[in-house]
Amino acid sequence: MRVKSTWHKTQVKTIDDIAGALAFNAWRITKNQLTDLINEAYVIEKEQVFNVIQEYLCYLVQCVDRLTFDILDAKKRQELIIALAKQSADYYHENKGERIGPGDHWQEFIQTYNSRSQDYSDYAFQDGEPNYLFMRYFGEKIQQAMTAVDDKWIIQQMVEIQAPKAFKSIQKSVNDLVAVKQIISKEEKVAQKKNKVPRSKRESTRQDIAYNNKSSSDHIV
Numbered sequence: 349m350r351v352k353s354t355w356h357k358t359q360v361k362t363i364d365d366i367a368g369a370l371a372f373n374a375w376r377i378t379k380n381q382l383t384d385l386i387n388e389a390y391v392i393e394k395e396q397v398f399n400v401i402q403e404y405l406c407y408l409v410q411c412v413d414r415l416t417f418d419i420l421d422a423k424k425r426q427e428l429i430i431a432l433a434k435q436s437a438d439y440y441h442e443n444k445g446e447r448i449g450p451g452d453h454w455q456e457f458i459q460t461y462n463s464r465s466q467d468y469s470d471y472a473f474q475d476g477e478p479n480y481l482f483m484r485y486f487g488e489k490i491q492q493a494m495t496a497v498d499d500k501w502i503i504q505q506m507v508e509i510q511a512p513k514a515f516k517s518i519q520k521s522v523n524d525l526v527a528v529k530q531i532i533s534k535e536e537k538v539a540q541k542k543n544k545v546p547r548s549k550r551e552s553t554r555q556d557i558a559y560n561n562k563s564s565s566d567h568i569v
Contacts, residue, residue, distance in 0.1 A: 361525075361531055362531070363424055363427045363428050363431055363531065364431055366428060366525050366526065366531065367428055367431035367432040367435055368431075368435055369521075369525050370412060370428075370432050370518075370521060370522070370525060371432055371435035371436050371438070371439060372439075373517075373518065373521040374404075374405055374408040374409070374412075374432075374436060374518060374521075375405070375436070375439045377404075377408060377514055377517045377518060377521075378401055378404040378405060378408070378514075380517075381404055381510055381513070381514055382397070382400065382401070382404075384509075384510065384513075385400075385505075385510070388505065390494065390502065390505070391494070391495045392494055392495070393495055394447075394448075395448075396493055396494055396495065397447075398440070398443075398444045398447070398448065398453075399492075399493035400490060400493045400494065401440065401443075402440060402456075402457050402460050402461075403464075403486065403489045403490050403493055404490075404514065405436045405439075405440065405457070405461075406460065406461050406464040406465070406468075406489075407464075407468075407486045407511070407514065408514060408518045409429065409432055409433055409436060409461065409465075410464070410465065410468045411478060411514075411515050411518050411519070412428070412429065412432060412518060412522055413425070413429050414473045414478075415476075415518075415519060415522045416428060416429075416522065416526065419522075419526055420526075420531065424531060433458070433461050434458075436457070436461075437454045437457040437458050437461070438454065440453055440454070440457040441453040441454035441457065464489070467485065468482065468485065471485055477512075477515060478511065478515055480507065483506065483507045483511040483512070484503065484507055486506060486511050487502065487503035487504075487505075487506030487507050487511065488503060490502060490503075490506050490510075491503050491506075
């Protein structure tokens, strides 16, 4: 699956377009972070992998929520976060189903997300970044998801290295993806398509053409 991480600034994109690209990038960031932890010799058992993944995705969605606070109006921001959480749940469900087996993994993720969303509301961003308590909460959830042998060090690893690195990655993604001419809802896009004048019905903008018929079909016999 190929998803663009940036668009031309003259383009018009929907909330769903942006949510889809952010969900893909959040999944990619999470996979890279898992590789980092394994390379640092942290032990993540097979049954623990998806617990770690869902904590990462919840953290990243919360970061997007804060990052878009001053960019989107309240309605569009809410639509974006809901769409992003649902599409993240899609990735989680599909991949866990393939690796672990069938189950209602989508609903499992949504329940965890709703719980984490409420908890993260108690923590703040400072100078445009998650503060210590925000990242420590994330680190504690990762600690609970991982094997006990790594309990002693994982929170420090998360707060000092992994959480800031993941944030910088999703921050770049947000900055790239929202830097377009206009962000519209799906409903607005549908309305624009309905009101769009077909190319064959548009008046010519060329001054050197004498033929003035407004329709390309009115001279066909």
